[in-house]
Amino acid sequence: MRTLVVYTSKTGFTKTYAEWIAEDLGAEIVRTQDLSREQLASADVVIHGGGLRASRIEGLRTFLRHWPLLKGKHVALWHTGANPGRPETVEGVWEQNLTPEQLERTTRFYLRGGFDFTRLRGVDRLVMSIMRFVLKRKKNPSADDRGMLAMYEHPTTELSRENTAPLVNHVRSLDA
Numbered sequence: 001m002r003t004l005v006v007y008t009s010k011t012g013f014t015k016t017y018a019e020w021i022a023e024d025l026g027a028e029i030v031r032t033q034d035l036s037r038e039q040l041a042s043a044d045v046v047i048h049g050g051g052l053r054a055s056r057i058e059g060l061r062t063f064l065r066h067w068p069l070l071k072g073k074h075v076a077l078w079h080t081g082a083n084p085g086r087p088e089t090v091e092g093v094w095e096q097n098l099t100p101e102q103l104e105r106t107t108r109f110y111l112r113g114g115f116d117f118t119r120l121r122g123v124d125r126l127v128m129s130i131m132r133f134v135l136k137r138k139k140n141p142s143a144d145d146r147g148m149l150a151m152y153e154h155p156t157t158e159l160s161r162e163n164t165a166p167l168v169n170h171v172r173s174l175d176a
């Protein structure tokens with residue numbers, strides 16, 4: 001089966017996952033912005049991943065413009081975020097980013113990334129600076145708030161090749 005990995009990554013976490021997945025599956029890899037109709041047409045399995053930005057998955061909207069071309073293909077999606085990946089959080093993100101039909105016709109995964117404030121530029125850096133200001137002023141910060149604040153001080157990463165196993169095994173099982 002011809003497999004194509006498509007990704008959007010701003011600070012590199014999603015890109016690393018995309019490279020690991022493509023390597024393990026012997027797949028072609030392309031950035032969402034460079035994806036061509038020809039590449040999509042020749043693939044049997046299409047996998048898309050994007051980093052999370054305020055519950056929106058980067059690149060997914062652009063990728064889903066090709067939705068009619070994905071008919072009859074296996075489509076797997078993942079997103080990479082800094083959150084610990086509680087099922088209700090992950091499901092909520094998918095429900096916000098996909099239509100009921102897209103939810104029905106895709107298989108979805110969450111691959112935990114990390115947070116590196118030093119790699120942020122422009123609007124992202126500004127938004128996250130404001131967030132840090134707000135978090136610092138909270139009277140009763142939650143454990144997640146405290147965890148987030150700690151990430152500003154020390155770049156964190158939960159990147160691990162093992163995290164890709166459920167996705168990679170799912171795609172391999174399509175071949176069986």
Ligand SMILES: Cc1cc2nc3c(=O)[nH]c(=O)nc-3n(C[C@H](O)[C@H](O)[C@H](O)COP(=O)(O)O)c2cc1C
Pocket residue numbers: 008009010011012013014015050051052053054055056080081082083112113114115116120124125127128
């Ligand atoms: C502006 C901004 C908003 C973010 N919002 C979220 C969020 O809502 N949930 C989350 O888990 N992570 C959030 N993150 C963290 C990123 O999703 C995380 O760093 C991810 O690994 C980035 O992937 P990338 O390196 O491939 O761009 C945010 C980061 C930035 C800069």
